[in-house]
Amino acid sequence: MRQSVDVLILGAGLSGLSVAYHLEDLSRLKTLVVEKEHIPGGTAGSVRRGGFVFDRTGHLLHLHDDYAKRRIKSWMRGNLTLLERRAWIRLQGRYTRYPFQANTYGLPEATVADCLAGFLRTVYRPRPSPGRDASFADWSLDRFGTGICRRFMFPYNRKLWGVPPSRLTSDWQGRFVPRPQPSEVLAGALLDQTKGFGYNTAFYYPKRGGSQALIDALASRLRPATLRTGAAVERVDLAARVAHIQGLGEVHYERLVNTMPLPDFMDLSGPWPGPVLAARRRLRHATVWCLNLGIDRPEDTGRHWAYYPEQRYPFYRVGVYSNFSSNNAPAGASSYYVEVSRPGGAQVDLRDLERETLSGLHDCAVLKRGDRLLVKEWMPIPCGYVIHDFAREPAVAAIFKQLGRLGIESIGRYGAWKYSFMEEAILDGRRCAKRLCGDAAEEKPA
Ligand SMILES: Cc1cc2nc3c(=O)[nH]c(=O)nc-3n(C[C@H](O)[C@H](O)[C@H](O)COP(=O)(O)OP(=O)(O)OC[C@H]3O[C@@H](n4cnc5c(N)ncnc54)[C@H](O)[C@@H]3O)c2cc1C
Structure with missing residues (x-):
């Protein structure tokens, strides 16, 4: 099997989908997005279990850019609520406001x-x-x-x-x-x-369907042939401009856009010069282990989430999906995410972690005696946080110099190897599409 495209996009998270959407808006370039999972969404996707909708921990839309706000609202067709943040911190046995x-x-x-x-x-x-x-x-x-x-x-x-x-x-x-x-x-x-402080005092969240609703609204606007799921990238030959993709075989491309985590992309592509590979080895990340819980009673504090700085708790944050939208849980039930961070690649004994986590949740009264857990499922986010240590910036600069020489775009939170949010993923995708189209790009009004 062999096919050729103008633009090949690796990954159908928000940034990959946004590049494809904006390319279709701006050009006639033949575009293909390939995604290893069976549904698009990546880190902003959701899963359904026993009547609950679980995101990959809280995924709240902080919209500051007018273009992004207009586009997202038009994609979502009324399926958004604006919520005032209710965030707390647990310290010394008490809760204080964030x-x-x-x-x-x-x-x-x-x-x-x-x-x-x-x-x-x-x-x-x-x-x-x-x-x-x-x-x-x-x-x-x-x-x-x-x-x-x-x-x-x-x-x-x-x-x-x-x-x-x-x-x-x-x-x-x-x-x-x-x-x-x-x-x-x-x-x-x-x-x-x-009084609210900070960039996220209020946020939007889908009324129905969790954060996956935004993904689905965006993906449904692409031409059907543009997106292939269940299509993992196995190898990219950068010199020949050919990607080997599960179920598709060889795909020849003119331009390549990566949105996979940068180190993973580099590990399955090449050739890379020695100093660039050395830079890749300096990139560090944290894995988020998210424990999703569905409980057989309503939540009674109204909190959206709370932070847990103390060592006695293995988790750093606990949030309540069902307080973002009551449609995230069946009637009379509530749902939570519990976030634990570990160095990328570290071995984790989930049985021990679960015991400590559940005991911590009882200690701070998130769980109460007699609660029945209707769902209890670990959902790892292997590349959750890019670590902004002192090695990151020079390493990323060296890698992007080489990507520039090869004409490869690498964007999004993990492709650009940075700390950023969903709105920025959409805007990164738009900027990337404009660069790929050159100065001729002319957008339809949002
Ligand atoms: C714990 C946590 C909480 C967050 N909370 C918020 C929040 O409240 N609000 C907010 O705005 N943002 C939040 N974010 C950030 C948000 O998730 C990201 O900014 C956004 O989802 C990044 O999208 P992306 O497309 O750049 O990356 P991703 O969504 O990671 O997309 C990359 C895609 O590449 C695919 N892929 C990987 N390898 C391959 C392969 N070999 N072949 C094919 N496909 C492959 C992946 O499956 C994935 O779909 C949070 C992130 C985390 C980790």
Whole structure:
């Protein structure tokens, strides 16, 4: 079997689907998207189990770009609700509102005092600000002080990324870590402050179908022949511009767009020069082990999710799918995601992890005695978080220099090897399609 296409896209997550959608909008290029799974969606896809809809942990749409907002709304045809975030942090046996740096109200007095004193020292005894190349640890200490870092910033980020904050860069945090004013930190220590902080104070979520609904709405707009599922890329010969694809055989391409995790793509393609392969070996990631739970009673706190910085809990975050949409669970039931992070490639004993996880969930009253688990299923996300350590940026630069020489696009959260969200995957796909079409690209109005 042998076929030829103008553009071959590896992976039908949001970024791959978005490239195909925008190419069909902008050009007559013959495009093929190949996806190894039997349905499109990738990390933003969902599964159905026993009447529940489970995403790959909470997948909430934070829409800031007008184009993306208009497009997504038109694709979803009313199947979206806007929700005000209800996020909390569990510390010292209590819950306090997210973000921690603005809300210590309700915690033991000694903790509140320590966090405030550390924060006020950063305001009234400022030191020279750390530069752009500061570690996340130094950046956080400079902004929030010792108490907030010791109790939340350091342990939480250590748990999430699996490396000490001193080994993380601070360049990724810009819009993700809220920076309250001193008056807000004081108010949040004295009062139950309900004011929202940060980039995701409100978010959209599908009324029906979980995050897969967005994928399906986008995929249904492609020509039927554009998307092939159950078609894993097995090998790409970059010199000959030929990909070997499960069920399809040889596919010759003019242009290649990768959205698979960058190291995986490099492992099944070649040839690569030695220094580029050395750069690939410096890329690190974390695997997210997500435990999906369906429980036989309604959820009673109304929380969307909570963060767990303390070591006594193996998980870093627990969220409630059925509080995003009641259609995610059967009537009278509720559904949860429990997120545990481990270094990519590490062996995990799921039996031990499950025991510790369920015991932690009982300890913090997410699970109650007598609860019946209608669904209990681990769903790994092998490449969950790209680790922004100090080796990442030079390694990615070396790899992209070579990709540029070969005319290969590598986009999306994992193709570009970065920390980003669904909206950006859609916009990455649009920008990529425009580059592939050149200056002639002219879009239909959103
Ligand atoms: C735990 C977690 C929580 C998140 N929460 C949010 C959130 O609340 N809001 C938000 O906006 N974003 C969130 N994100 C980010 C969001 O999931 C991503 O930005 C987005 O889904 C990335 O899409 P993508 O297409 O770039 O990558 P992917 O969705 O990973 O797509 C890559 C595709 O390539 C396919 N593939 C891999 N290997 C092969 C092969 N050999 N052959 C063929 N196909 C292959 C994969 O199956 C996959 O479908 C979260 C991510 C994680 C990990």
